[in-house]
Amino acid sequence: MADTNQNPVELFDMYIAHVGINATDPADADRIAGEFSSLMGLEARDTPVSVFSDTLVEMMKQNGRGTKGHIGFHVNDMPAAEKWFSERGLEINEDSRALNPDGSTRLVYFKQEIGGFAIHLTSDR
Numbered sequence: 001m002a003d004t005n006q007n008p009v010e011l012f013d014m015y016i017a018h019v020g021i022n023a024t025d026p027a028d029a030d031r032i033a034g035e036f037s038s039l040m041g042l043e044a045r046d047t048p049v050s051v052f053s054d055t056l057v058e059m060m061k062q063n064g065r066g067t068k069g070h071i072g073f074h075v076n077d078m079p080a081a082e083k084w085f086s087e088r089g090l091e092i093n094e095d096s097r098a099l100n101p102d103g104s105t106r107l108v109y110f111k112q113e114i115g116g117f118a119i120h121l122t123s124d125r
Contacts, residue, residue, distance in 0.1 A: 008084060012075040017122050020050075020058045020070035029059035065096075065109060066118030078105045078123040085110070085121075096120070 008014045023029035029051045033044040036053035045052045051059045064070060075081040082092055082105075096109035109120040 006084070008075075008081065011084065012077055012081045014073050014075050014081070017072040017074040018052070018056055018058050020060060020064055020066070020072065020118075022064045022066065022069045023059045023061060024063070026051075026061040029061045032059045033057075064118075065120075066113055066116060068116035070109075070118040070120060072107075072120050072122050074122050074124075076123065078108075078121060081121055081123075082108065090119075 021032060023032055030044075033042075033051040033053050036042040036057055037044055040053070042053035042056060045054075050061055050064075053059070058070075058072075060069070086092060091111040093109045093111045096107070097105055098107040100106045105123065107120055107122045109118055113119070
């Protein structure tokens with residue numbers, strides 16, 4: 001049985017990479033990013049599938065993963081973090097796996113939502 005006293009924040013230097021908001025369409029994503037810009041000073045950056053407000057908030061240009069959106073958690077050791085969470089019952093959604101050029105995993109979602117949010121791990125290694 002998995003040790004429930006371990007803390008993934010300490011084990012994997014885990015932190016919230018960003019929060020994802022499901023916009024209804026590209027114009028809605030731009031509108032929401034505009035609000036973050038005017039109210040909080042977060043610069044908008046457009047990508048093919050989303051608009052980021054700095055690195056903190058991602059507005060999906062269409063209804064993205066998760067009923068309410070998604071939360072990305074950055075980890076320093078993707079294989080170890082995947083194993084650790086899998087041992088605690090969070091199943092990996094293999095269809096979501098995105099790879100770095102070297103073949104290592106850059107991003108992967110879990111199958112389960114928590115509180116209506118899809119959850120993904122991300123790493124820059």
